[in-house]
Amino acid sequence: MMANASTSNYLAGTPFQHIPTKDLLLDPHNPRLAEYGISTSASQFELLKTLWDEMAVAEVAMSIAYSGYFQHEPLFVEKDGPGKFIVIEGNRRLAAVLLLRESDYRKKLRATDLPEIETDAKRRLQELPCVVTTRKKIWRYLGFKHVNGPATWGSYAKAQYVAHVHNEYGVPLKDIAAQIGDYSSTVQRMYRGLMIVEQAEKARVFRRDDVGKSRFYFNYLYTGMDYPGIKGFLGLDAKGTTERNPVLHAKVKNLGDLMGWLYGRESTNQQSLIRSQNPDLKTFDTVLQSKDGVRALRDGLPLSVANDISQGDPKIFRASLQQAKQSLQRALGTLTTGYETSDAETLKLAQDIQDLSHDLVDAMHQKRSKEHRDGRKSKRTNG
DSSP: OOOOHHHHHHHTTOOOEEEEGGGEEOOTTOHHHHTTTOOTTOOHHHHHHHHHHHSOHHHHHHHHHHHOOOTTSOEEEEEOSTTOEEEEEOHHHHHHHHHHHOHHHHHHHTOTTSOOOOHHHHHHTSEEEEEEOOTTTTHHHHHHHHTSSSSOOOHHHHHHHHHHHHHHHOOOHHHHHHHHTOOHHHHHHHHHHHHHHHHHHHTTSOOGGGOSSSSOOHHHHHHHTTSHHHHHHHTOOTTOOOOSSOSOGGGHHHHHHHHHHHHOBGGGTBOOSOSSHHHHHHHHHHHHTOHHHHHHHHTTOOHHHHHHHHHOHHHHHHHHHHHHHHHHHHHHHTHHHHOOTTOHHHHHHHHHHHHHHHHHHHHHHHHHHHHHHHHHHHHHHHO
């Protein structure tokens, strides 16, 4: 918890205030909390629980328990009505202090590994050093620290930050990129991805709190929206525009379908089609490039089956032959050490494969001959 150089530079000449801990509130607008589906109307205990469950608050609490709270690391707070302050920066530290001071919180969260601190130590945590400011004043500092700095947020939290600064403060995206030391194209993609999510929610075709996973994997959409299948399915502008509603109105139904396939829906027991981003996201994009593939997804078929349907029988046939050839080459390569001459069952298996191969080749020749004969008949008839 040592202060870094950027913090010191930012705080140069800034007076601290010691504010009673009881008057400090966890931030429901914390961008990191949105990754876990936490609503901005969540209670303080719900915010504390998510911080404890997901954000390694125990490490901070142990440090404070054994070394005390470092007074040169103030919380950044914003006034929130008479005598109350929202913690804009430092929510993990506030959560750690609350848990060390309040045994009821520890019991409810089963934070049994945290030590019981002495009465004097609790007294020293009755007030915490704070800098009273506003979100607008410190957006540059937050961006530097959490977008590409020492305490990096996930992609969804970063997008939340970018969108807030752009939409609420009117800062151009290219200027945000310059301030946080990131590529302008990356910032534009973050913003555009979040606007797609918000458009889906406003159109009531998707709800983040209905996602069937504990965490919202924004990277599925953030990465995939530049893939040709997903881009075409949503009707996204190839130039990468950054409107508040990037998806064409005529494609909103498609947007709802896509969000369900990407993330699932607990309310209808719909499962996400993406088990891992690689290779499932690429496979999903391939399926969306085929009308038959999209129809298969809408019929509720698994991604692997929809992928086969999207490929068409000729591609599946050739791919099956290629896989069979590779398997046989692998078997031939291990013949010397892998085949025991007393193993009659394996020999019979090889003979069955040989018979199937002969039958397949004969059937292919017969089909080819028939098509040639039919072609000659057609020419004579038309001639």
